[in-house]
């Protein structure tokens with residue numbers, strides 16, 4: 540095997556992966572990163588323009604369900620680690636069209652880990668010579684734990700209770716990874732993260748929808764009463780958590796990642812509008828565009844993560860809170876939508 544370590548990343552033309560690749564490439568110049576992405580509607584190579592010239596980065600368009608392709612990639616590049624981001628990721632789409640979620644998230648994850656097992660290991664609990672350090676890191680979500688009432692936090696031992704086809708498919712994929720650790724002794728890690736936000740997120744998600752509709756003068760759709768709570772984490776904080784878990788997490792363990800930033804959707808919509816009122820003011824506040832619409836079917840009420848395990852064991856902590864991360868995020872989207880910032884946002888302005 541070559542001395543340069545080659546890691547297979549999946550789904551990195553999407554939101555989190557495309558934030559992860561530049562971060563990881565810069566931090567670990569000794570790695571060669573292969574990004575396998577099907578380029579579904581959610582993948583966009585423009586997200587990766589900053590790394591496309593790097594000799595340590597290779598893009599391959601393909602499907603994680605395609606066993607023949609995955610086997611060829613393992614052989615050609617002597618893959619020594621996998622960080623698996625690829626998924627169908629939007630709950631609303633999973634309500635309309637659940638089949639592709641099962642196909643990609645469950646079957647795709649199975650194909651990837653099963654090929655990794657056969658390429659890396661002789662038999663259960665015995666790695667092939669030279670492959671002893673190969674690790675499979677599965678990126679998952681806090682949504683597998685279901686929904687919380689007003690109190691309590693998800694820990695790594697919270698029973699799984701997924702409520703949407705999306706979270707059910709992610710729960711299924713987590714269980715497959717778990718079984719490869721227990722049955723075959725594979726070196727696996729699962730991280731379950733809360734809602735991410737930041738640059739490069741697809742337009743369909745809540746925060747890009749608020750920003751885009753606000754700027755286009757359209758209604759900002761808030762489902763139900765807007766009191767659903769998510770634990771919002773700036774995407775680069777997720778990336779540092781993945782990095783730490785991949786390199787230092789204990790074999791077979793699960794780590795929850797979350798920023799202790801619970802906010803409800805009403806707060807998010809109002810905050811984004813108020814920041815836009817400062818950066819790109821118009822004669823009426825953007826908050827006037829907030830519009831309550833029919834609730835999402837089966838809409839989970841509250842997600843919140845107890846991140847003590849990754850904080851205590853690996854020394855991870857979130858660098859941003861929602862109020863700092865959201866300003867960076869909005870500024871990035873204003874650039875994307877070619878919007879001129881009229882006035883700089885001053886953090887001391889008390890909104």
Ligand code: NAD
Pocket residue numbers: 549550551552553554555556575576577578579580581582583601602603604623624625626627628629643647678679680681709731732733734735736741
């Ligand atoms: P995303 O939808 O923005 O990107 C998904 C990427 O996967 C896209 O580039 C898409 O082209 C690719 N893809 C989809 N199907 C594929 C297939 N069959 N083969 C190869 N590539 C395929 O998703 P994201 O928000 O970046 O999420 C990445 C991972 O993180 C997912 O596993 C998701 O479940 C998990 N996660 C996301 C969040 C969040 O808030 N976004 C939070 C926790 C966990």
Ligand code: TYD
Pocket residue numbers: 629630631734743744745746748760761762767768769804835
């Ligand atoms: P979303 O970004 O789809 O993430 P998830 O469903 O995975 O948590 O939605 C975040 C929250 O925002 C969720 O409570 C649903 C709500 N939401 C709206 O109120 N309006 C919207 O247009 C969207 C996309 C989401």
